[in-house]
Amino acid sequence: MSILAVPSATYVWDWSTVLSVQSLEIIGGGLLYTLFVSVLALVFGNVIGLAVASVRMSGRQPFSGLAYVYIEFFRTTPALVQLIWIFYVLPILFNISLGPIEAGVIALSLNAGAFLAEIFRGGIQSVPSGQRDASFVLGLSRPTTFWSIVFPQAVRSMLPATGNVFVSLVKDSSLLSVIAVPELTYQAQQLATSTFRPLEVYTLLAVTYFIVAFPLTRAVGRLEKRLRKSSIR
Amino acid sequence: MTITESGTAAEPAREAIELRRVSMAYGSRTVLQDTTLDVASGSVVVLIGASGSGKSTLLRCVAGLEQIQEGEILIEGTVTQRGGSGKAEKRALDRSSAHLREEVGMVFQHFNLFPHMTALQNVVFPQVKTKKLSQSVATEQAKAMLQSVGLGEHEGAYPANLSGGQQQRVAIARALALKPRIMLFDEATSALDPELVGEVLNVMRALAKDGMTMLVVTHEMGFAREVADRVVFMDGGRILEEGKPDVIFNNPTEGRTREFLARLLDH
Ligand SMILES: Nc1ncnc2c1ncn2[C@@H]1O[C@H](COP(=O)(O)OP(=O)(O)OP(=O)(O)O)[C@@H](O)[C@H]1O
Ligand SMILES: [Mg+2]
Numbered sequence: 001m002s003i004l005a006v007p008s009a010t011y012v013w014d015w016s017t018v019l020s021v022q023s024l025e026i027i028g029g030g031l032l033y034t035l036f037v038s039v040l041a042l043v044f045g046n047v048i049g050l051a052v053a054s055v056r057m058s059g060r061q062p063f064s065g066l067a068y069v070y071i072e073f074f075r076t077t078p079a080l081v082q083l084i085w086i087f088y089v090l091p092i093l094f095n096i097s098l099g100p101i102e103a104g105v106i107a108l109s110l111n112a113g114a115f116l117a118e119i120f121r122g123g124i125q126s127v128p129s130g131q132r133d134a135s136f137v138l139g140l141s142r143p144t145t146f147w148s149i150v151f152p153q154a155v156r157s158m159l160p161a162t163g164n165v166f167v168s169l170v171k172d173s174s175l176l177s178v179i180a181v182p183e184l185t186y187q188a189q190q191l192a193t194s195t196f197r198p199l200e201v202y203t204l205l206a207v208t209y210f211i212v213a214f215p216l217t218r219a220v221g222r223l224e225k226r227l228r229k230s231s232i233r
Numbered sequence: 234m235t236i237t238e239s240g241t242a243a244e245p246a247r248e249a250i251e252l253r254r255v256s257m258a259y260g261s262r263t264v265l266q267d268t269t270l271d272v273a274s275g276s277v278v279v280l281i282g283a284s285g286s287g288k289s290t291l292l293r294c295v296a297g298l299e300q301i302q303e304g305e306i307l308i309e310g311t312v313t314q315r316g317g318s319g320k321a322e323k324r325a326l327d328r329s330s331a332h333l334r335e336e337v338g339m340v341f342q343h344f345n346l347f348p349h350m351t352a353l354q355n356v357v358f359p360q361v362k363t364k365k366l367s368q369s370v371a372t373e374q375a376k377a378m379l380q381s382v383g384l385g386e387h388e389g390a391y392p393a394n395l396s397g398g399q400q401q402r403v404a405i406a407r408a409l410a411l412k413p414r415i416m417l418f419d420e421a422t423s424a425l426d427p428e429l430v431g432e433v434l435n436v437m438r439a440l441a442k443d444g445m446t447m448l449v450v451t452h453e454m455g456f457a458r459e460v461a462d463r464v465v466f467m468d469g470g471r472i473l474e475e476g477k478p479d480v481i482f483n484n485p486t487e488g489r490t491r492e493f494l495a496r497l498l499d500h
Contacts, residue, residue, distance in 0.1 A: 128343075128345075130343055131345060131347065133293075133298055133339075133345060134339075134341065134347070134404075136296075136298060137296050137297075137298065137334075137337065137338065137339040137408075138359040138362075138363060138407070138408070138411065139334060139335050139359065139362070139363035139411065140362050140363065141362070144362050148358070148362075149347055152349050153348065153349055156349070
């Protein structure tokens with residue numbers, strides 16, 4: 001046996017420091033940041049997504065083309081690369097200063113926005129054309145048709161996918177640790193260093209993400225089932 | 234077709250719907266060719282013809298759901314669409330005929346109720362938005378309307394929890410609540426189980442009796458015979474033959490009409 005390998009079978013777990021009030025406060029503070037940036041990115045992402053989706057569906061060039069480029073660019077490059085680019089390159093290019101949290105929220109929002117734009121588009125297109133026909137012959141205006149008839153139906157079919165985006169956001173927000181945003185993963189790294197208990201800390205970290213994300217994926221699953229039932233018209 | 238036909242006085246809306254040499258194409262596929270048709274106020278005209286002959290398209294053009302390429306369409310004597318009109322002219326036509334769109338109601342094969350609204354809300358919502366009625370007045374009228382199509386007890390139900398026949402009656406109530414003078418029916422009973430067809434036809438029959446102008450696409454030949462003032466046979470995007478029901482059904486001029494009717498009876 002090499003001396004470098006931790007003798008796993010004989011490793012003595014010690015949870016006392018990790019589960020102390022002090023440590024849990026650090027982890028809890030990180031969790032709050034994680035949820036904060038995730039919720040913020042979900043809100044901004046939805047606004048971006050809806051705007052981009054409507055521009056894209058309008059078919060009006062060059063805006064529609066630009067929307068397409070944005071969507072595809074953010075869907076095909078790693079979120080980590082997007083984050084680093086926005087934190088290091090963007091401020092220099094535009095001569096602005098961005099704090100880590102701002103950069104992080106912007107990056108996550110833009111990333112989520114690209115996925116949400118496609119979800120919106122799919123949701124809106126999934127509404128049968130007969131709904132627009134009926135709205136038209138009933139004399140409803142185009143904005144009324146969109147906001148009162150099409151959109152509510154689209155949202156229903158979009159909810160599960162949007163829930164999945166939120167789960168991804170919670171997980172992807174761990175990337176913000178590389179730019180020192182004090183979210184869950186970053187806090188755990190700090191704690192691991194200060195306590196010399198990385199195995200316990202990172203185990204706790206994984207479990208914490210699971211505890212947050214699992215109920216969300218369950219809720220999404222239930223929602224999907226309910227929607228499938230009610231869409232049998 | 235009785236009073237209006239003989240009346241020579243300047244009755245402005247003698248013809249409720251007029252199609253003058255209308256042609257319409259989806260892309261390069263011509264679906265209506267040089268179609269001319271009059272529907273007199275208060276009359277019931279039934280459109281029959283094989284699948285793909287352009288019946289739905291004709292109705293959709295009248296409703297303004299499709300743009301025509303040639304000819305013109307008039308509602309109550311006013312041009313609503315003119316083929317080949319440019320953007321500006323089209324906008325002017327839309328504006329000058331906007332009030333006429335409210336005179337035309339349409340019922341679809343698949344009901345197209347708003348699934349996220351109850352039966353009552355389906356009937357209330359357009360009244361509030363289009364007619365600018367207050368919520369309470371609209372609700373009162375909607376309840377009366379649903380009552381008249383026999384659905385007073387189901388006003389709180391969502392479309393998904395109603396039978397096809399009930400959904401279609403809600404759709405009719407929703408259209409009628411806007412007080413149209415012209416109703417278009419596109420195979421209103423084709424998606425229904427056979428035992429539910431009757432309840433919808435009854436509503437349509439009552440409507441015809443009330444003097445509603447109706448342009449009806451249907452495969453229910455019994456209904457056509459009984460209610461129609463005129464039957465129009467379409468074939469390949471053209472009107473091939475039209476006349477009184479007993480003439481069309483018993484003694485059609487065109488071979489194609491005879492073939493079509495014979496095939497219907499085989500089923
Ligand atoms: N949105 C569309 N795009 C392209 N072609 C279409 C469209 N809608 C209808 N068509 C075509 O136009 C033709 C006429 O269709 P239409 O629906 O008017 O026929 P129909 O007489 O109502 O037939 P059915 O009895 O099947 O309802 C058909 O060949 C159809 O394929
Ligand atoms: Mg049809």
